[in-house]
Amino acid sequence: AQSVAQPEDQVNVAEGNPLTVKCTYSVSGNPYLFWYVQYPNRGLQFLLKYITGDNLVKGSYGFEAEFNKSQTSFHLKKPSALVSDSALYFCAVLPEGRNTPLVFGKGTRLSVIA
Amino acid sequence: DGGITQSPKYLFRKEGQNVTLSCEQNLNHDAMYWYRQDPGQGLRLIYYSQIVNDFQKGDIAEGYSVSREKKESFPLTVTSAQKNPTAFYLCASSPRVGYEQYFGPGTRLTVT
Numbered sequence: 332a333q334s335v336a337q338p339e340d341q342v343n344v345a346e347g348n349p350l351t352v353k354c355t356y357s358v359s360g361n362p363y364l365f366w367y368v369q370y371p372n373r374g375l376q377f378l379l380k381y382i383t384g385d386n387l388v389k390g391s392y393g394f395e396a397e398f399n400k401s402q403t404s405f406h407l408k409k410p411s412a413l414v415s416d417s418a419l420y421f422c423a424v425l426p427e428g429r430n431t432p433l434v435f436g437k438g439t440r441l442s443v444i445a
Numbered sequence: 446d447g448g449i450t451q452s453p454k455y456l457f458r459k460e461g462q463n464v465t466l467s468c469e470q471n472l473n474h475d476a477m478y479w480y481r482q483d484p485g486q487g488l489r490l491i492y493y494s495q496i497v498n499d500f501q502k503g504d505i506a507e508g509y510s511v512s513r514e515k516k517e518s519f520p521l522t523v524t525s526a527q528k529n530p531t532a533f534y535l536c537a538s539s540p541r542v543g544y545e546q547y548f549g550p551g552t553r554l555t556v557t
Contacts, residue, residue, distance in 0.1 A: 430542065
């Protein structure tokens with residue numbers, strides 16, 4: 332069965348520094364991978380996705396993610412963090428075949444400190 | 446949150462009462478989903494529907510029921526059999542199962 336792991340419950344970073352939120356996955360075949368962001372008491376917002384092609388995917392709000400097949404990872408990155416990036420981030424995966432709902436990780440809380 | 450509405454935003458009920466949460470979408474999506482979110486546990490799938498008049502149980506369906514009589518609507522009933530119903534409930538939709546999902550703003554249910 333497919334699964335997603337977000338090994339860090341909390342990530343703290345200073346404003347202006349680069350940030351990384353980690354995600355690893357386990358899925359049969361070629362995965363489809365997603366990142367979502369959730370602000371307090373709101374629904375999830377789509378940030379970016381990897382389907383195929385270039386391993387570096389660019390998304391909303393200056394975020395990007397790098398797909399690494401050998402390490403089964405899909406880490407979210409941003410070159411310069413903003414206080415407004417503070418939120419809960421979810422990684423999600425679909426197996427090849429795409430016949431099931433997305434499977435979500437448990438989320439990582441990002442705090443950007445001014 | 447655009448295109449998917451959930452109402453109400455906050456809901457309070459007494460223990461032993463059934464309660465129905467509303468979810469409506471105007472995105473013409475075939476698939477709809479219900480998730481439960483608890484602190485530190487991420488999103489857990491309750492039910493999903495691939496098409497009108499069809500739905501499948503997710504990981505934590507016990508104590509919940511759904512219907513899908515219209516493409517636009519996928520209401521969730523939290524029954525008195527649900528042992529710990531207090532949570533944040535999120536509805537989502539996608540063009541079909543296996544596609545990027547779009548989420549509503551959520552309903553926070555408190556049962557006392």
